[in-house]
Amino acid sequence: MQQVLAVSKDTPVMPLSLDDDQKKRLRALIQDGLPLVEAPYQLLAERIDSQEQLVMDCIAQWQQDGLIKRYGLVVNHHKLGYVANAMVVWNVDDCEVDAVAAKLSSFDAVTLCYRRRRQLPEWPYNLFCMIHGKSRETVLAYIQRMVQEGQLHHIEHKVLFSTKQYKQRGGRYVSKSDSRDGKVLEGAA
Amino acid sequence: MHHVDKAIINQLQDGIAVCDNPYLDIANQLGVSEDEILVRIQRMLDDGRLSRFGPMFHAERMGGGLTLAAMSIPENEFDAVVEKVNSFPEVAHNYERNHRLNMWFVLATETPEGVADTIKKIEFSTGYPVYNMPKQEEFYVGLRFTL
Numbered sequence: 001m002q003q004v005l006a007v008s009k010d011t012p013v014m015p016l017s018l019d020d021d022q023k024k025r026l027r028a029l030i031q032d033g034l035p036l037v038e039a040p041y042q043l044l045a046e047r048i049d050s051q052e053q054l055v056m057d058c059i060a061q062w063q064q065d066g067l068i069k070r071y072g073l074v075v076n077h078h079k080l081g082y083v084a085n086a087m088v089v090w091n092v093d094d095c096e097v098d099a100v101a102a103k104l105s106s107f108d109a110v111t112l113c114y115r116r117r118r119q120l121p122e123w124p125y126n127l128f129c130m131i132h133g134k135s136r137e138t139v140l141a142y143i144q145r146m147v148q149e150g151q152l153h154h155i156e157h158k159v160l161f162s163t164k165q166y167k168q169r170g171g172r173y174v175s176k177s178d179s180r181d182g183k184v185l186e187g188a189a
Numbered sequence: 190m191h192h193v194d195k196a197i198i199n200q201l202q203d204g205i206a207v208c209d210n211p212y213l214d215i216a217n218q219l220g221v222s223e224d225e226i227l228v229r230i231q232r233m234l235d236d237g238r239l240s241r242f243g244p245m246f247h248a249e250r251m252g253g254g255l256t257l258a259a260m261s262i263p264e265n266e267f268d269a270v271v272e273k274v275n276s277f278p279e280v281a282h283n284y285e286r287n288h289r290l291n292m293w294f295v296l297a298t299e300t301p302e303g304v305a306d307t308i309k310k311i312e313f314s315t316g317y318p319v320y321n322m323p324k325q326e327e328f329y330v331g332l333r334f335t336l
C-alpha cells in the first residue's frame with residue numbers, strides 16, 4: 001500500500017498513517033506486551049521510525065476493526081488461586097444450541113462459551129463452556145446449580161477438569177521467513 | 190495480595206488506554222505514583238501472576254487458523270507424547286484432562302490451512318489420531334477475574 005502523504009511546500013512531508021512495513025514491525029513489537037515506560041507509544045514510534053500519534057491511531061484502528069480482540073492484562077488464573085479449571089461439555093440438539101448457550105452464558109462463573117464440531121462416534125459434545133473456581137467442589141456445586149436453575153437436566157453433559165498444564169503461551173506466532181513479520185494469535189481458541 | 194496489585198488487575202483487565210501516558214492515568218486513578226504502577230506490573234509479570242500485558246489479536250481476522258484439538262494417550266506414554274506435541278510451535282496451550290480424551294491443546298497457525306497440516310504432522314510424529322474441534326460459533330467470552 002502506498003503511504004498517504006500530506007504535502008506542504010515549506011514543512012517536511014508528514015505521513016498520515018503507518019506504512020505496511022511499519023505496521024508489521026509494530027505488531028511484532030507489541031505481541032510480547034506494551035513497553036513498561038512512561039510513554040510506551042512514543043518508544044514504539046521511535047523503534048519503527050514513526051510518530052507517537054500514528055502508532056496510537058494504528059492501535060486504535062486495530063481495536064475498532066476487531067483485529068485486536070482484547071487490549072489489557074491477562075492474569076494467570078492458576079497463580080491467583082483459581083486452581084479448578086473445568087471444561088464443561090454438553091450434547092445439545094442442534095435446534096436448541098442457541099437457547100442453551102444463552103442460558104450458560106448468563107452465569108457469572110462461565111468465562112467462555114463456544115459451539116464446536118462434534119467428532120462422532122468418539123465425541124458427541126457440541127457446546128463447550130469454561131468455569132474457573134478455587135476448588136473442584138465449588139465448581140461442581142456451581143454446575144449443579146446451573147443445571148437446576150437453567151433446567152438443563154435433559155442435556156447430557158460432562159465435566160473435564162484439567163489435571164496438569166503443560167504449556168501456556170500467549171498464542172504468539174512469528175513467521176519463520178521473516179522474524180519481523182510477527183503475527184499474534186488469540187490464545188483461547 | 191497488595192491492594193494496589195489487586196486494583197491494577199481489576200482495572201487493566203478491561204483495557205489499557207491508548208493515550209500519551211497510559212500508566213500515569215492509572216496511577217492518578219489509584220492515587221499512587223507512576224513509578225509504582227510500572228514496578229508493580231513488571232513484578233507481577235516476573236512472578237507469573239500476569240501471563241500477558243498488551244494486545245491479543247484475533248487469529249482468524251489476522252488471516253490465521255485456530256482450533257481446539259484432543260488426543261487419547263495411554264497414561265504410560267503421556268509424558269513422551271506431550272513432549273512431541275509441545276515441540277510444535279503452533280501448539281499454544283496444552284492441558285491434561287480427566288477423560289479418555291486426555292490431552293487438549295490449542296493450535297494457532299499462520300494460515301487457515303496450517304491447522305490441517307499441523308494435525309497431520311502431529312499424528313505422524315506421535316502415531317495417535319488427533320480430534321479436531323474447531324469453533325463453529327462463539328457465544329460468550331468474558332474471561333475476567335475480579336479480585
